[in-house]
Amino acid sequence: MTTPVLEARGLVKRYGRVTALAGADLELLPGEILAVIGDNGAGKSSLIKALSGALVPDEGEILVDGQPVSFSSPIDARRAGIETVHQSLAVSPSLDIAANLFLGRERRRKGVLGTVFRMLDRAGMREEARRQLDALGIMTIQNPGQAVETLSGGQRQAVAVARAAAFGSRVVIMDEPTAALGVRESRAVLDLVLQVRDRGLPVILISHNMPHVFEVADRVHIQRLGRRKAVVDPKSISMSDAVAIMTGALEAP
Amino acid sequence: MSTTLSAKPSGNPPGAPEARRSPLTRLQHLLHAQATIGPAVVLLVAVIVFALLSDRFLTPGNISLIVQQVAVVGTLAVGQTIVILTAGIDLSCGAIMVLTSIVMAKVAADTGLPGVPALLLGFVVGTLCGLLNGVLVTRLKLPPFIVTLGTLNVFFALNLWYSSSATIRGTDMPKLLLWTGQTFTIGGTRITYGSIMMVLLVAAMAFALKNTAWGRHVYATGDDAEAARLSGIRTGRVLLGVYATAGLVYAVAAWILIGRIASASPQAGQLDNLDSITAVVIGGTSLFGGRGAIVGSLLGALIVGVFRNGLALAGVDVLWQTMAVGVLIIVAVSLDQWIRKVKP
Numbered sequence: 248m249t250t251p252v253l254e255a256r257g258l259v260k261r262y263g264r265v266t267a268l269a270g271a272d273l274e275l276l277p278g279e280i281l282a283v284i285g286d287n288g289a290g291k292s293s294l295i296k297a298l299s300g301a302l303v304p305d306e307g308e309i310l311v312d313g314q315p316v317s318f319s320s321p322i323d324a325r326r327a328g329i330e331t332v333h334q335s336l337a338v339s340p341s342l343d344i345a346a347n348l349f350l351g352r353e354r355r356r357k358g359v360l361g362t363v364f365r366m367l368d369r370a371g372m373r374e375e376a377r378r379q380l381d382a383l384g385i386m387t388i389q390n391p392g393q394a395v396e397t398l399s400g401g402q403r404q405a406v407a408v409a410r411a412a413a414f415g416s417r418v419v420i421m422d423e424p425t426a427a428l429g430v431r432e433s434r435a436v437l438d439l440v441l442q443v444r445d446r447g448l449p450v451i452l453i454s455h456n457m458p459h460v461f462e463v464a465d466r467v468h469i470q471r472l473g474r475r476k477a478v479v480d481p482k483s484i485s486m487s488d489a490v491a492i493m494t495g496a497l498e499a500p
Numbered sequence: 501m502s503t504t505l506s507a508k509p510s511g512n513p514p515g516a517p518e519a520r521r522s523p524l525t526r527l528q529h530l531l532h533a534q535a536t537i538g539p540a541v542v543l544l545v546a547v548i549v550f551a552l553l554s555d556r557f558l559t560p561g562n563i564s565l566i567v568q569q570v571a572v573v574g575t576l577a578v579g580q581t582i583v584i585l586t587a588g589i590d591l592s593c594g595a596i597m598v599l600t601s602i603v604m605a606k607v608a609a610d611t612g613l614p615g616v617p618a619l620l621l622g623f624v625v626g627t628l629c630g631l632l633n634g635v636l637v638t639r640l641k642l643p644p645f646i647v648t649l650g651t652l653n654v655f656f657a658l659n660l661w662y663s664s665s666a667t668i669r670g671t672d673m674p675k676l677l678l679w680t681g682q683t684f685t686i687g688g689t690r691i692t693y694g695s696i697m698m699v700l701l702v703a704a705m706a707f708a709l710k711n712t713a714w715g716r717h718v719y720a721t722g723d724d725a726e727a728a729r730l731s732g733i734r735t736g737r738v739l740l741g742v743y744a745t746a747g748l749v750y751a752v753a754a755w756i757l758i759g760r761i762a763s764a765s766p767q768a769g770q771l772d773n774l775d776s777i778t779a780v781v782i783g784g785t786s787l788f789g790g791r792g793a794i795v796g797s798l799l800g801a802l803i804v805g806v807f808r809n810g811l812a813l814a815g816v817d818v819l820w821q822t823m824a825v826g827v828l829i830i831v832a833v834s835l836d837q838w839i840r841k842v843k844p
Contacts, residue, residue, distance in 0.1 A: 301730060322732045337730035339720040341790045346716055351732030353713035365712040394533075396842075 250313045252277050252449050253298065253329065253418050258307035260293050267293035268304065269473030273451075275418060280440065280450045282460040282481075285470030286493055291453050292422070294470065298451070299331035299420055300324030311417065322351075328417030332424055336407045340396035344388065345369075345376035347395055348410045379413040380405070383439055401432030408439045412448065419443050420451045425459055437463055457486045469493050531835070532842045535784035535792055538835060539799040542782075542828075546803060550810030557813055560689035566805045571695040572597075572760055572769065574801040575753035576776035577783070578698075578705050579630075579746030581797045584780050585709075586722040586742050587789025588637065588644035593750050594773035595655035596629040598766060601754035602659050604677055605668040605764035615676025623751045629655060630747015634740040652773065663766040670762040681759030694756035699798075701752060706794040718742060722789025778804060778825060782832045786840065803828065 251274040260268040268290045275281050285291045296302035298309065300318035308315050311327050318324045324331070338347045354368045355361035361368070376391040385405045388398070395403060404424055411419045421440065425433040433456075440463055444450050454460050460467060461481045469476045469492050477492055477499035484500070491497035521529070531538055550557045576593050583590040604622035607613050613621070629651070636647040670678050680694035709715035720728040721735045729735050758764050783800030785792025804825055811821045 320732075321730055322734075325732055331730070333727075333730050335727060335730075337724075337727040339723045339727055339731070339790070341723045342716065342719060347731075350716065350720055350728070353716060355713070364707075365714070367711055367713060367716070369711075 249276055251275055251310070252312060253451075254310040254313075255294065255298060256308050256310070258294065258297055258304045258309075260290075260297065260302065260304050266473055268297070268307075270307070271470070271473060272475045273298070273468060274478075275449050275451055276466075278444065278447060278449055279465040280444050280452055280463055282464035282467045283451060283453045283470055284455070284457070284460055284467060284489065284493055289470040289493075290473040291470050293473075295331070295420055295422055295451070295453055298324070299329060299333075301331075301333075325414070328415060329420065330411035330415030330418070331420040332404075332407045332411045332422065334422040334426065336403055338395050338403060338407055341394060343392050343394050344380075344398075344406055345373040345391040347406055348372070348376045348379065348391075348413060350410075352414070375413075376409075379409045383409055383412060383442055385409060385439075399432070401428050401435060404428065404432070404436050405439065408436065408443070412439075412443045412446070415443075415448055417448070418451065419448050420453075422453045423455065424452070425454065425456055433459065457490065461486055461489075469499070471495060528839060528842050531839050535839070536796040536799060538832075539783050539796050539803060543799050543803050543806065546806050546810065550806065550813065553810065554813040557810055560687070562809065562813070564690045566802070566809050567695045568692050568760065569809070570801045570805040571692065571698045572753055572757050573772055573775045573779055573804070574798055575698045575701060575756055576750060576772055577779040577797040577801050578701050578794060579749035579753075580776040580780050581783075581785055581792065581794050582705065582709070582718060582742050583644070583746050584722075584777075584785055584787060585718050585789060585792055586739055587725070587787075588722075588739075588742075589648065589777065589787070590633065590743075590746060591645065591648040591773050591777075592629070592633060592652040592655055593648075593746070593753075593776055594769045594771070595652045595659065596626055596747055596750040597754045597757060597772065598769050599629065599655045599659040599662075600626040600751045601758050601764045601768070602663045602668070602766055604754060605673045605758060606663060608674050608677065609668050609672040613674075615674035618674060619676060619755065622754060623748055626747045626749075626751025626754065627744050628747065630750065631740065631744040633747070634743030637743065638736040638739050659766050663764075665766055667766070668764040670758075673758075673764070677755065677758050677764075678762060679759060680756045681762055692759065694759045697752065697756060701749065702794055702798045705749075709794060714738075714741070719790050722791075724790070775804065776801075778829055781836075782828050784832070784836070786836050787833070788840070791836075791840075800832075 253275040255273040258268045258271045271290060271294050283291055293302060297304045300321045300323050303319055316327055349372045354372055356366045356368045360366040373391045380388055388402055395406060424436050437459060440450055440452060464481050467479050467481050471493060479489060488497060492499055556562055580590055580593055600622045603625050604618050607621060608618035633647055633651055636642055637644050681692055683690040683692050717733045717738045720733055721738045725735050757768060761768060779801035780797045782803055783796030785796055807824050808821045
């Protein structure tokens with residue numbers, strides 16, 4: 248059996264008397280799109296936050312390539328090659344696209360300007376931003392020097408995805424990437440998800456949108472009441488059965 | 501790179517036609533992209549109007565006077581700007597400045613400490629005061645307004661206690677502390693070293709904000725702290741750095757203040773905290789964080805200085821000068837609100 252790229256075992260997270268995660272497991276295999284679905288309060292967000300370092304679980308362990316790791320901040324997860332596209336996108340609206348792409352890992356100029364004066368390599372970062380956008384076929388964005396707040400919802404999503412794809416060396420996690428988008432923009436983002444996978448990066452996709460999940464996912468992880476209820480193959484199960492498992496109307500196969 | 505920049509019109513997505521914007525919308529976009537244009541225009545117009553109203557306004561002596569009057573508040577505004585950029589506010593800046601000036605002067609006067617260590621001691625005190633603000637904001641997660649309202653009183657009380665409410669005369673302190681009030685002359689205009697120091701400080705901070713990763717993190721933290729945190733920015737550390745740096749800047753302002761009044765007075769600069777906020781706001785920096793520039797704050801301080809001076813020369817009563825500044829603040833903030841509503 249292949250070693251999962253990213254694995255969670257028995258994660259528990261409690262907030263006072265509320266249990267968000269009650270021993271949740273997850274396995275992400277190399278090169279796949281794993282969709283995570285679940286009703287509101289099933290613990291999807293907590294699970295994803297634990298995997299991306301935004302939340303420290305009370306119990307359980309996380310393994311990267313079979314090795315146990317412990318993330319105490321998003322920076323730790325990023326160092327391990329795990330990039331997350333948060334539902335809120337986590338972009339800074341007043342900064343430009345290139346600045347957002349490199350936010351938190353800016354490049355400095357070579358020589359004295361960089362070491363002593365700490366000057367940023369603006370031109371280099373813009374060029375690299377352009378290259379990353381092109382590589383993902385994001386053609387609607389012309390100028391990486393444009394402020395993010397001047398972009399449409401879909402374009403902002405594209406910037407966030409490009410950032411994750413550019414720096415994620417192991418895993419890209421996407422939380423509800425199509426939730427706020429129209430039909431055409433959703434289409435473009437789903438294409439981006441497929442492209443990231445085709446570049447060899449496995450993707451965890453959290454979504455409420457069943458048609459989207461069934462269109463792109465290789466496997467579907469169904470989360471219920473803080474635990475993994477089932478993992479199903481979207482080609483061999485109907486959408487309504489998946490929803491039935493999710494809501495508890497049907498037992499897992 | 502070159503191909504992508506030149507290929508602008510061809511692939512424009514529908515719904516964003518540049519040409520069909522009304523002049524007002526275009527103005528809004530321009531101000532949105534370049535926040536310092538507004539204050540620069542206001543300053544220019546004010547200078548022209550006051551020069552027409554009074555022959556004395558544009559004389560070298562008067563310009564020198566305005567710059568000297570602006571130096572203290574302009575320096576405070578440098579620290580105030582970086583705090584406001586993080587969506588904070590610093591009401592304690594004037595109190596930190598006065599406390600620091602008293603420490604510098606009194607330690608030197610009482611113990612005979614030479615100028616350089618006295619100055620460095622003041623810088624350390626200012627930085628620690630700023631750091632205390634930062635710790636309260638980040639660790640206790642209290643709103644900056646409340647934290648600095650509290651420390652304003654704490655620092656002011658410490659200042660009265662340590663100074664015994666007595667002014668320290670310039671003749672009792674080392675020459676170095678008074679150096680900022682010394683002048684040199686260019687083309688008939690007397691310029692104090694203090695105002696040069698303010699300009700250098702503005703330039704250095706403008707460079708740091710624009711060209712370093714730290715600067716970007718300051719903007720990102722003020723823009724959306726949670727997004728910045730998720731992007732891997734240690735926002736707590738950024739805030740601590742900002743408040744501590746601001747404290748250091750206020751200590752420099754203290755040095756300039758001593759030179760300006762040729763003494764260290766525990767009662768000096770009582771309203772300078774509000775004046776620095778006024779300069780920052782008129783300079784186009786948003787009180788909601790993430791938007792603005794240091795140069796704007798210098799322009800803001802100069803606008804207030806020019807208004808007060810120009811109206812005084814035109815024989816207008818002080819109360820109307822104060823009212824003019826009040827109107828400026830409200831206009832500047834309304835403008836900021838309007839600019840922030842810009843549509844993509």
